[in-house]
Amino acid sequence: xxxxxxxxxxxxxxxxxxxxxxxAGLLLALFLVWRIDNARVEQFRVTLLDRVTPxxxxxxxxxxxxxxMIADLRAWRRVYQQNEELRRxxxxxxxxREAALQLEQKNARLLALNNVRLNPRLTYVTAEVxxxxxxxxxxxxxxxxxxxxxxxxxxxxVDGLGLVGRIAGVGERSAxxxxxxxxxxxxxxxxxxxxxxxxxxxxxxVAPPLDFVGQAEALRPGDRVVSTGDGGLYxxxxxxxxxxxxxxxxxxxxxxxxxxxxxxxxxxxxxxxPVIEGPGEIIGPLAAQPDLPPAPPEARQ
Amino acid sequence: MSxxxxxxxxxxxxxxxxxxxxxxxxxxIPLGPGGMLVPPDLLYCLVIAWVLRAPDAPPxxxxxxxxxxxxxxxxxPIGLGALGLLLAAEVAGRNRILLRGLPFPxxxxxxAIGYALILAGIYAALRLTFAEAPAPYDLLRYLVATALxxxxxxxxxxxxxxxxxxxxxxxxxxxx
Numbered sequence: 233x234x235x236x237x238x239x240x241x242x243x244x245x246x247x248x249x250x251x252x253x254x255x256a257g258l259l260l261a262l263f264l265v266w267r268i269d270n271a272r273v274e275q276f277r278v279t280l281l282d283r284v285t286p287x288x289x290x291x292x293x294x295x296x297x298x299x300x301m302i303a304d305l306r307a308w309r310r311v312y313q314q315n316e317e318l319r320r321x322x323x324x325x326x327x328x329r330e331a332a333l334q335l336e337q338k339n340a341r342l343l344a345l346n347n348v349r350l351n352p353r354l355t356y357v358t359a360e361v362x363x364x365x366x367x368x369x370x371x372x373x374x375x376x377x378x379x380x381x382x383x384x385x386x387x388x389x390v391d392g393l394g395l396v397g398r399i400a401g402v403g404e405r406s407a408x409x410x411x412x413x414x415x416x417x418x419x420x421x422x423x424x425x426x427x428x429x430x431x432x433x434x435x436x437x438v439a440p441p442l443d444f445v446g447q448a449e450a451l452r453p454g455d456r457v458v459s460t461g462d463g464g465l466y467x468x469x470x471x472x473x474x475x476x477x478x479x480x481x482x483x484x485x486x487x488x489x490x491x492x493x494x495x496x497x498x499x500x501x502x503x504x505x506p507v508i509e510g511p512g513e514i515i516g517p518l519a520a521q522p523d524l525p526p527a528p529p530e531a532r533q
Numbered sequence: 534m535s536x537x538x539x540x541x542x543x544x545x546x547x548x549x550x551x552x553x554x555x556x557x558x559x560x561x562i563p564l565g566p567g568g569m570l571v572p573p574d575l576l577y578c579l580v581i582a583w584v585l586r587a588p589d590a591p592p593x594x595x596x597x598x599x600x601x602x603x604x605x606x607x608x609x610p611i612g613l614g615a616l617g618l619l620l621a622a623e624v625a626g627r628n629r630i631l632l633r634g635l636p637f638p639x640x641x642x643x644x645a646i647g648y649a650l651i652l653a654g655i656y657a658a659l660r661l662t663f664a665e666a667p668a669p670y671d672l673l674r675y676l677v678a679t680a681l682x683x684x685x686x687x688x689x690x691x692x693x694x695x696x697x698x699x700x701x702x703x704x705x706x707x708x709x
Binding site: 292361369374 | 557558560561562563564571572574590593597600601605606607608609610611612613615616619620623658662664665667668671672674675
C-alpha cells in the first residue's frame with residue numbers, strides 16, 4: 233500500500249515490511265535475552281535509569297509537588313475536623329510519651345546492668361523518591377542515593393514508621409526500591425501478640441497477603457507484624473504493618489509505611505554480621521599434621 | 534502533497550520523538566508510588582493517534598527506539614512493549630483510511646481493542662516463559678487508564694499539531 237503517496241513505487245512498502253519483520257525478530261530475541269539473563273539486563277536497566285533520571289529530576293519534582301499541593305488543597309475543606317482529631321490525638325500521644333520515657337529509662341538501666349553491646353553498624357541514609365515505576369508490571373520507585381552513598385543490593389528501606397521495601401538494582405547515584413507490595417517481595421515476619429510466624433508475600437495489590445500462617449485463627453485484624461530477620465535480608469524488629477482482613481476473606485497486611493506520601497525514605501546501610509568459618513587462628517595453627525606433603529604450588533596461589 | 538502549513542517529514546519525525554520522550558517521562562512522575570494510581574500508556578495513545586492523522590507512517594527505527602526506551606524506563610518486560618507498539622502502529626497505519634472514515638468513538642474503540650490485544654500478548658508471553666506476570670486485574674486497570682487517556686491525546690494531536698492540511702483537500706484519501 234502506498235500510504236497516501238500515489239507516486240511511490242510499492243517497494244518502499246515491502247522494504248518497510250522487511251524492516252518491521254527484522255525489528256520484530258530482534259525485539260523478540262531481546263525479550264528472550266531478558267528472560268534468560270535477567271540479572272544482567274536488569275542491571276543494564278538500572279544503569280540506564282541512573283543516567284536518565286537525574287537529568288529529568290528538575291522536571292519530575294515540580295510536577296509531583298504541584299500534584300501534592302492540589303491534594304492538600306482538597307484537605308483544607310475539613311480542616312476544622314482535622315484540628316479536633318489532632319487535638320485528641322495529641323492528648324493520647326502525651327500519655328504514650330510518658331510511658332515511652334519511663335520504658336526508655338528502664339531499658340537503659342537494664343542494658344547497663346547487662347553490659348549489652350548493640351550493633352553499631354546499622355546506619356542509614358535519607359533519600360528522596362525521584363520516579364515511579366510507570367507501569368503496573370512492577371511496584372517500585374527510584375531513589376536518589378546509590379553506590380556512592382554506600383547503598384547496596386538488598387539494603388532495607390523504611391519510612392518514618394515502617395518497612396517500605398528493599399533495594400534491588402543500584403546505580404552510581406540512584407537505586408531502585410522494590411516495594412513490599414511488589415509480586416516478587418517476600419518478607420518473613422512475626423505477628424506480635426500471638427507470636428505467629430508469617431510470610432508477607434506481595435502480589436501487586438495494596439495490601440499484600442500473609443502466607444504460611446501457622447494458626448490463622450490466632451491472628452486478629454489490627455495485630456502488629458514486625459520483621460524477624462530470618463534469612464538475613466531484613467534486620468529484625470522493623471514494623472511492617474498490621475493484620476487486616478481482605479475483601480476476599482484472606483488475611484492481609486496493611487503496610488505501616490505511608491505509600492501515598494512516599495517522598496522521603498531511609499535506606500539502612502547494614503554491614504552483614506561476620507560469618508565465622510572454621511576454627512580460625514585461635515586454637516592454633518593447623519600444623520599438627522607434619523606428615524602431609526608440601527602443598528602443590530597452584531594451591532598456594 | 535501536503536500544504537504549505539503542514540509539517541515536513543523530518544519535522545514530523547523530530548516532533549514525534551520529542552512528544553514520545555515527554556510521554557514516557559510523564560509516566561515516571563512519582564504521584565503515588567505503590568498506591569492505587571496506574572499511569573496510562575501515553576506513548577501508545579500518542580503513536581496511534583499520530584499514525585492515524587499523519588500523511589505517512591513514522592520511521593520504524595523511531596517506533597522501535599521509543600518502545601524500547603519505554604520498556605526499559607518504565608520497568609516493563611523488555612522488548613514486548615516495543616514489539617506491540619510497532620505492530621499496532623503498522624496495523625493502524627495500513628488501515629488508516631478506513632479508520633479515519635469512521636466516527637471518533639469507533640477509532641477510540643479500535644485503539645482500546647488494540648491495546649487490549651497487546652496486553653493480552655504480553656501476559657501470554659510472560660506466562661509462557663514462566664515469568665512473573667502482573668495480575669489480570671492490574672492489566673485491566675492499565676487498559677482502562679490508557680483507553681481513558683486516548684481521546685485527550687488524540688485531541689491534543691489533532692488540534693495541537695498540524696500534521697496535514699484540512700482533510701477536504703484530499704478527497705482521494707477518504708474512503709474509496
